[in-house]
Amino acid sequence: MTVTVERPASRVALITLNRPQALNALNLETMRELTTAAAELDRSAEVGAIVLTGSDRAFAAGADIKEMASRTFSEMHAEDWFAGWDALTRVRTPLIAAVAGHALGGGCELAMMCDLLLAAESARFGQPEITLGVIPGMGGSQRLTRAIGKAKAMDLILTGRTMRADEAERCGLVSRVVPNEQLRAEAIEVAAKIASMSLVAARTAKEAVNRSFESSLAEGVLFERRVFHALFATEDQKEGMAAFTEKRKPDFRHC
Numbered sequence: 001m002t003v004t005v006e007r008p009a010s011r012v013a014l015i016t017l018n019r020p021q022a023l024n025a026l027n028l029e030t031m032r033e034l035t036t037a038a039a040e041l042d043r044s045a046e047v048g049a050i051v052l053t054g055s056d057r058a059f060a061a062g063a064d065i066k067e068m069a070s071r072t073f074s075e076m077h078a079e080d081w082f083a084g085w086d087a088l089t090r091v092r093t094p095l096i097a098a099v100a101g102h103a104l105g106g107g108c109e110l111a112m113m114c115d116l117l118l119a120a121e122s123a124r125f126g127q128p129e130i131t132l133g134v135i136p137g138m139g140g141s142q143r144l145t146r147a148i149g150k151a152k153a154m155d156l157i158l159t160g161r162t163m164r165a166d167e168a169e170r171c172g173l174v175s176r177v178v179p180n181e182q183l184r185a186e187a188i189e190v191a192a193k194i195a196s197m198s199l200v201a202a203r204t205a206k207e208a209v210n211r212s213f214e215s216s217l218a219e220g221v222l223f224e225r226r227v228f229h230a231l232f233a234t235e236d237q238k239e240g241m242a243a244f245t246e247k248r249k250p251d252f253r254h255c
């Protein structure tokens with residue numbers, strides 16, 4: 001198996017990329033195993049947040065260059081290479097990338113498919129595909145530009161340079177940088193916090209934020225208002241607001 005799945009805390013799942021000999025380079029097998037594992041966890045009402053991580057040395061050093069090197073245009077086009085990764089963007093449960101070491105090419109793109117990114121001080125982000133005679137192929141030119149703006153995205157994508165964790169935080173790619181040895185614990189803690197909320201509300205919040213990338217402001221605001229109204233059909237809304245007025249902690253049932 002190229003990924004492992006653990007349950008390190010209540011309602012939290014941890015998926016770890018496990019191809020250390022290739023710095024977690026993403027091959028077809030990893031794509032199938034990771035998207036299958038994430039989809040299974042997503043179907044479980046017992047999981048409220050999923051952490052995706054790699055090793056101390058590499059989150060993932062990119063798509064597997066050795067697997068792609070000899071392919072032709074016809075093969076890449078016929079197989080719609082990389083389209084399978086889109087399955088990860090259909091996961092409705094909040095996904096947290098915990099990145100240490102190299103997050104390059106497809107590794108950076110995989111992290112950007114997650115909902116929030118935590119970085120260890122050792123994290124290095126980049127889209128070095130240009131140095132291989134290609135360009136990002138798993139969404140990097142689009143997601144990186146939306147995340148950090150045109151100037152920085154062009155800088156990284158056209159020069160192939162890597163960006164340290166502090167620069168990634170400054171430009172808004174990652175939400176927090178933590179000491180290397182704290183990354184895993186911090187990511188699990190953030191996941192546990194999210195997972196303690198109403199799952200239906202968390203999934204709806206994720207959907208609403210992601211909608212902002214796909215719609216005009218007016219459409220997005222209307223979408224938000226409609227799904228906000230819809231949450232008044234949930235038990236968790238009744239419980240959350242009752243708990244506030246009764247000055248106690250809410251006991252969400254995730255429905």
Ligand code: CO8
Pocket residue numbers: 021022023025026061062063064065066076081082102104105106107128129132134135136137138
């Ligand atoms: N693919 C395959 N194997 C890899 C990859 C990779 N992306 N990255 C590292 N490895 C392998 C190395 O080949 C090496 O294996 P071996 O021991 O058998 O030679 C092993 O991992 C360890 O790597 P290094 O010895 O190179 O380790 P270093 O610490 O010296 O260097 C680096 C680490 C800097 C990360 C270096 O390995 C590197 O530059 N890797 C490649 C990074 C890269 O270019 N990534 C982008 C890949 S392309 C991509 O992601 C998207 C392509 C989009 C195409 C669009 C098509 C539709």
